[in-house]
Structures are given as structure tokens and as C-alpha cells.
Amino acid sequence: MFASCADPSILSGLHWLACYLTTAKHISFYSSFGTVLLLLALAAPAALLLGFAGALADRSQNWLLALLGRAYIAMVRGVPDIVFFLFVPIALDQAVEYIRNILFCDERAASVWQGNDFVVCAAAKMPLSSAAPFVHTLWGFVLALTAFAIVFGAFAGNVLAGAMRAVPRAQLETGAAYGMTDRQVFRHILLPQMWIYALPGLSNLWMILVKATPLLFLLGVQDIVYWARELGGSKTSAYAYPHPDWRVWYFSGLLVFYLLLTFVSERVFGLLMTRLGRGQALQGARQQGALGGVL
Amino acid sequence: MKKLIIAAILASFAAVPALAQTVRMGTEGAYPPYNFINDKNEVDGFERQLGDELCKRAGLDCVWVVNDWDSIIPNLVAGNYDTIIAGMSITAERDEVIDFTQNYFPPDPSAYMALKGAAGSVASGVVAAQTNTIQAGHVAASGATLVEFATPDETVAAVRNGEADAVLADKAFLDPIVAESGGELVLIGGDVMLGDGFGLGVRESVGALKAKFDAAISSMKADGTLNSMIKKWFGADASTF
Incomplete structure (x- = not known):
């Protein structure tokens, strides 16, 4: 990166270390922290949205919708996460290529399955083979994000459905007594009050989501775990900066990062709990909050 | 969400023809x-x-x-x-x-690498190899206890920290590691021709x-x-x- 780093073999001490820590590979390592934070920033609202839809479907008067919502929540919660994390990106990737194969290929093979191979024409590839590496990385990230949103959406759905049931019935009936429609009761009474009941469960979910981010590594996204292993492994002089096994230092760095992240999250959720609790009859919610924290 | 993403991506690539x-x-x-x-x-x-x-x-x-x-x-x-x-x-x-x-x-020959002076045997000891390699297959068939790792580097680390008695890998991969270990690591048991x-x-x-x-x-x-x-x-x- 710096001109003085041109020949690492003659460097020593701190100068060597400074050059070592600013190689292109290390820059990728540092930016992969951004990848993890970006995943969290996108997966959390996406999961919340999916969860909200799931919880609404679960409460729906329409039996088909209710069945769909219940099936989604029960199925995803009942299957090991890792199975979904491995299944969703592959299935989604191949589904997209299958559809593109029908749309964009002039000469289509009889079947996309030929022996072991999944074959689509060049124009149906997702992304195209000629696309920039950045696009391939982005697509991998989007697939991973979708898997996170689907899995954590089901858990969020369960939490939100429980929170909706926890709002005191008397409150809703009072709304009805004032002549509010079901929709108005939901919008003006249930929705503002449910969050205090949902928060303990959601904060747990957030912690689990934070700790699940290394699954990105499993999905082939070059996240911080990938780089810690790659950079920490012992290096012979085939590399410009040979060094022995330094994985313990890199993984210690990750440890600090995750501890900081969860520590800050705890504080933020604490503040949020106080803020949302204003003006509410909190006795019930506090108790539930304490329970939720244990669960 | 999923459908939106798919639709957006399908649309964004629809106009791009495949060339070279x-x-x-x-x-x-x-x-x-x-x-x-x-x-x-x-x-x-x-x-x-x-x-x-x-x-x-x-x-x-x-x-x-x-x-x-x-x-x-x-x-x-x-x-x-x-x-x-x-x-x-x-x-x-x-x-x-x-x-x-x-x-x-x-x-090209493969070879076993172990810590200098280690007592373990490549025929009956614990031997590390990378998963799904011909070396792993060879160790499994040799009667030694096979421990598999996802990356080549981890197989070498296993020998260094004593988790395995030896590692079987391509000799050309091990040679520089032996040369730069300062005598800590040695090749043992001669060449093994595989593949x-x-x-x-x-x-x-x-x-x-x-x-x-x-x-x-x-x-x-x-x-x-x-x-x-x-x-x-x-x-x-x-x-x-």
C-alpha cells in the first residue's frame, strides 16, 4: 500500500508490522467487518417484516392465510437452522437460473438436469459469467441475506404473534366499545402496545442473529471468520509476509468485536425498553420481560 | 421481499446480452x-x-x-x-x-511430515490429511487413524500442536514448510506415489x-x-x- 512497503523482505519490527497490516488482503479483512454489520442492518428489518407478515397471517380470519402463516413459523422453527441456511441459497439460486433459462435461452436443453450437472445457457447464468466479480459477491450476499431473513423471520413471527396476544383484552374491547372497527383497534390500540411485550423476545433474537453471522462463512461469503482463518494460517515464503500460525490473535480480535457488539446491543435494548414503557401499565410487561430475558 | 429481489435482479440483467x-x-x-x-x-x-x-x-x-x-x-x-x-x-x-x-x-510423490524426533508411527499413529483428498483415502486404507481438516494449513497446524503424529500431503507443498521450520519438522517414511x-x-x-x-x-x-x-x-x- 505504501511505497516503503515495496520489498517486505528487508523490513523488520514495527515497520514490517505496519506494512503487513495494510496489505490488500488486510484491507479486505477490515472491510469484511462492514459486510457483517451490513448483513445485520439488512437482515434484522427484513426478518422483522417477514415475521410481522407471518404473525398477521397467523391471526387472520382467512383459514388459508392462517394455515400459511402457521406452517411458515412452525416449519422453519422446527428444522435445524443450518439445513435452511444450506438449502435456501442453493434452491433460490437454481430457481432463478431455471426461470431465466426459460425466459432468455433461445436453444434450451431438454432438461436443466444432465446427470450430475445443473445446466443453463450462458444468458441464463445468475449473475452472468462475464459480470464483474463485485456482482458475483453481491449475489452471494443477497442469497445469504434471504436465508437469514427467512429463518429469523419465523422466530420473529412467533415472538410478534405472542406479543399481539399479550396485549390486555380489556384494552381492545374498550376500543370496540368506543365504536372502533377491528382495523382501527389493531392500528391504534394493539400495534402501539404490542412492542413492549415483543421487545424481550426480539432482543434475544437479535443476540442470536449477531452470533449467527459467522454462518456467512459457511455460505461462501468472505466474512470476518473467513479472513481470520485465511490471514492467521501459517505462511511460508511463497507469501510476501511469511509468519507462523497466528490464528489465535485474529480470532481473539473477532472475540473482542463480537463482545463489543453484543454489549452495545444490550445497552440499546435497555434504553429502548425504558422508552417504550413510558405511560404503560408495566407490571405485566416487566414480569414478562424478566421471563423473556431468561428464555 | 424475496420476490422483489428476484424481480429487481431479473429486470436489471434482462437487457444484457451474453457476448464473449x-x-x-x-x-x-x-x-x-x-x-x-x-x-x-x-x-x-x-x-x-x-x-x-x-x-x-x-x-x-x-x-x-x-x-x-x-x-x-x-x-x-x-x-x-x-x-x-x-x-x-x-x-x-x-x-x-x-x-x-x-x-x-x-x-508426483506425496510424503509424510512429522515433528523431529516424534515417536508416532505413520502406519499405526494419528495421521492428518485434508478432507476428500487422495492422501486422506490413502491414510484411511493404511491402518493409521485419519484426522481430516478442511484446509491444508490446518493439517500442518495439527502436527505442530501435537494433535496428529504426522501429515500426509503432496511433497511439493510440504517441502517449503520443512525447509522454513528451522529443523522443527522433517519428512519421514519416504515418498508415497499416489494418483x-x-x-x-x-x-x-x-x-x-x-x-x-x-x-x-x-x-x-x-x-x-x-x-x-x-x-x-x-x-x-x-x-x-
Whole structure:
């Protein structure tokens, strides 16, 4: 990166270390922290949205919708996460290529399955083979994000459905007594009050989501775990900066990062709990909050 | 959400026609000097240089893709990239799933590496090897206890920290590690000949690509450039064609 780093073999001490820590590979390592934070920033609202839809479907008067919502929540919660994390990106990737194969290929093979191979024409590839590496990385990230949103959406759905049931019935009936429609009761009474009941469960979910981010590594996204292993492994002089096994230092760095992240999250959720609790009859919610924290 | 993403991406790519044939070269990037990721974050090593030359001769536009060894064959048949060039030995089992070009690297010895003065035996002790390699298969059949690791580096680390008595790997991979260990590590038990050399892995359904690479490898064998490339990376007394 710096001109003085041109020949690492003659460097020593701190100068060597400074050059070592600013190689292109290390820059990728540092930016992969951004990848993890970006995943969290996108997966959390996406999961919340999916969860909200799931919880609404679960409460729906329409039996088909209710069945769909219940099936989604029960199925995803009942299957090991890792199975979904491995299944969703592959299935989604191949589904997209299958559809593109029908749309964009002039000469289509009889079947996309030929022996072991999944074959689509060049124009149906997702992304195209000629696309920039950045696009391939982005697509991998989007697939991973979708898997996170689907899995954590089901858990969020369960939490939100429980929170909706926890709002005191008397409150809703009072709304009805004032002549509010079901929709108005939901919008003006249930929705503002449910969050205090949902928060303990959601904060747990957030912690689990934070700790699940290394699954990105499993999905082939070059996240911080990938780089810690790659950079920490012992290096012979085939590399410009040979060094022995330094994985313990890199993984210690990750440890600090995750501890900081969860520590800050705890504080933020604490503040949020106080803020949302204003003006509410909190006795019930506090108790539930304490329970939720244990669960 | 999912549908939105799909729709957006379908739309954004709809207008782009496929032009030149881009071949995506899949490699592991963790097996120096065959293939590794250098400090500039680029794929480097013998196979990088060879692959670029093969693509030039075959008139292909090549890009490099790094993929874990564990999933390197599944991701080839799923179409994530078009070739495997990752020090992969041509074996009958792999040939049932994918196709290989002719070998671009001659059959080369593997070797056991252990801590100097260690008491363990390679015939009955604990031997480390990378998952899904011919070395792992050999250890499993040899009567020793096999411990498998996802990356080559982890197999070496296992020997250093005493988790395994020895590691079996390609000798050309172990040689620099032994040389730079300051006498801590040694090769033991002599050479073990495994496999029929390395070939490029391609999907069974793309015969044309295989033919192009076969022709390019033949031409590099014929004019001696392949041999000089092997000597450059593996020393003057490396086995050549």
C-alpha cells in the first residue's frame, strides 16, 4: 500500500508490522467487518417484516392465510437452522437460473438436469459469467441475506404473534366499545402496545442473529471468520509476509468485536425498553420481560 | 421481499446480452505453491500462471474464483464456475462426477511430515490429511487413524500442536514448510506415489471446453513451456513430462 512497503523482505519490527497490516488482503479483512454489520442492518428489518407478515397471517380470519402463516413459523422453527441456511441459497439460486433459462435461452436443453450437472445457457447464468466479480459477491450476499431473513423471520413471527396476544383484552374491547372497527383497534390500540411485550423476545433474537453471522462463512461469503482463518494460517515464503500460525490473535480480535457488539446491543435494548414503557401499565410487561430475558 | 429481489435482479440483467465466452476458473487458493492468495488479494502460484497461459492459448477470457476445497466439486456441477484447477488428482471416483482434461502436472510423490524426533508411527499413529483428498483415502486404507481438516494449513497446524503424529500431503507443498521450520519438522517414511497427476476438472456436459483445454495443454507440453513452468515453481529436479 505504501511505497516503503515495496520489498517486505528487508523490513523488520514495527515497520514490517505496519506494512503487513495494510496489505490488500488486510484491507479486505477490515472491510469484511462492514459486510457483517451490513448483513445485520439488512437482515434484522427484513426478518422483522417477514415475521410481522407471518404473525398477521397467523391471526387472520382467512383459514388459508392462517394455515400459511402457521406452517411458515412452525416449519422453519422446527428444522435445524443450518439445513435452511444450506438449502435456501442453493434452491433460490437454481430457481432463478431455471426461470431465466426459460425466459432468455433461445436453444434450451431438454432438461436443466444432465446427470450430475445443473445446466443453463450462458444468458441464463445468475449473475452472468462475464459480470464483474463485485456482482458475483453481491449475489452471494443477497442469497445469504434471504436465508437469514427467512429463518429469523419465523422466530420473529412467533415472538410478534405472542406479543399481539399479550396485549390486555380489556384494552381492545374498550376500543370496540368506543365504536372502533377491528382495523382501527389493531392500528391504534394493539400495534402501539404490542412492542413492549415483543421487545424481550426480539432482543434475544437479535443476540442470536449477531452470533449467527459467522454462518456467512459457511455460505461462501468472505466474512470476518473467513479472513481470520485465511490471514492467521501459517505462511511460508511463497507469501510476501511469511509468519507462523497466528490464528489465535485474529480470532481473539473477532472475540473482542463480537463482545463489543453484543454489549452495545444490550445497552440499546435497555434504553429502548425504558422508552417504550413510558405511560404503560408495566407490571405485566416487566414480569414478562424478566421471563423473556431468561428464555 | 424475496420476490422483489428476484424481480429487481431479473429486470436489471434482462437487457444484457451474453457476448464473449468468459470462463470462470475455480481454485482453492490455500495450497502454495500450486495455488494461493497473495498479499495483494489475487490468486497466485503455479496454477495461476499455467491457467492464464492455457486461457491465452485457447482464446478464452478467464476470471479466477476462490472456493473452499470441501465444496469445490458440488459448486462446479452447480455451475458456479466452469473449471477446477486446484491441484486435483485425476481419480476414478471423481471421474464419475466430473470430467478431467489430460494431466497438466505429472504424477508426483506425496510424503509424510512429522515433528523431529516424534515417536508416532505413520502406519499405526494419528495421521492428518485434508478432507476428500487422495492422501486422506490413502491414510484411511493404511491402518493409521485419519484426522481430516478442511484446509491444508490446518493439517500442518495439527502436527505442530501435537494433535496428529504426522501429515500426509503432496511433497511439493510440504517441502517449503520443512525447509522454513528451522529443523522443527522433517519428512519421514519416504515418498508415497499416489494418483495420476493433476488435471483440470470440468462439467461432464461441456465437452467443447474440455477439448479446448486439452489442446492447450498438449501444445504447452509439446513446446516445453509446461516443463519450464514446473521447474520455475518446483525446482530444477521436479518431475516433468
